[in-house]
Amino acid sequence: MANFNTHLNTAVNVTGLGSATLLSAGHTDLNGALWLWFLGSIGGLLPDIDSDNSTSLDTIFNLFAFSAVLLVLHYITTELIIEISFIELIIVPLLVYGFMKYILRPIFEWFTVHRGSCHSILFLAFCGLLTTQVTWQLNSQATVQAATFAWLAGGFVLLGGLIHLMLDEIYSVDLSNVRIKRSFGTALKLADFDNKIITLASILAIAGLVYIAPPTEQAIISLSDWSHFRLQSLHFKF
Template sequence: MANFNTHLNVATITTGLSAATLLSAQQIDLNTALWLWFLGTIGGLLPDIDSDNSTSLDTIFNLFAFSAVLIVIRYMSSEVSQNTSLMELIMIPLLVYGAMRYLVRPIFEKITVHRGSCHSLIFLLLMALLITQLIWRVAPSISVQVSIIAWLSGGFVLLGGIIHLLLDELYSVDLSNISIKRSFGSALKIADFNNKTITFFSIIAIVALVYYAPPSQHVINKLSDWSQLTLMPS
């Protein structure tokens, strides 16, 4: 399979070009393009989150913990929580980070197997829909623009994840000897049918997330218009 640097570099380049294309077509602004690029890069590391000794695991869980802290701080600094004390502003984010780092991560390591459920299209779709739902729910206001950003965010996570799975499958083919390694087929799969329980609950969660997802028609309309895209300078 491909190593950490390969996954990181290819995901960074591919999702960066994708974000630049949307920016050039004037479908998103610069801040959104940078955000989508970041998410796409993280998506490119996401399937290796089930590897207990992986650099990807360290990177992703640190980012998850940091993101959880930012979300908590964002909520605490909102109008709903204007009376939050300094001690609460310090202690609550620290507790959230500690819980993610030292409680959620060990549990996750215990219940996952490398190249298991996390190395599947169903897992990537679930993560993409979770990101879409999270951005849609935590946004300060509900608008067409927020729904577009939410769907694009989930889409870039999915894109980065698919790139990861494709790379692992390509590295399962030994082109020098024109042979197929035993790991072929273990990376890019629809679901981990060896773990039927996780697969079943993942499908249920996906159905629920699709049901409560933000409106998608605005995104479809937005991505249907490429009239502003200019490939070469005039």
């Protein structure tokens, strides 16, 4: 299978090109393009999150922990409208990070095996839809642009993940000796049907996320318009 650097570099290059294309077409602004690029790059590491000793697992869980800290602080200060002291500002992130690293991560490692459920299209679909829903909830839900960007965010996570799976399958073929390795077919699969409980839970979760997903009609119409695509003369707005 491909190594960490190959997965990351390929995902960064492909999703970077994709986000730049959307920016050139006016489907997103510069901040949105950078965010999509980031999500696509992370998606390129997601399938290896089930490897207990992988660099991908360390990277992704650290990013998840950091994101969780920001979300908790955002919720406390904006939704609950609570003023927190300097000490609490130190303690809350430590508690959230400790929960992610020492409780959630060991549980996740115990339930998963490498190239199992996380190395499947079903898992990537769940991650993509979950990203879509979180992005949708964090933005103004009254605009077409918010729904479009939410679907783009989920789509880039899915794209990065599919790049990872395809790379692993490509690296399963030894072209120098013209032979197929034993790992062929274990990466790019629809679902891990050996683990029926997780597969069923994933299908139910996906169905629920599809049911509450942002509207798609206007998003499709918006993304179908490429009349504003430009190769030059871009004006960036932060």
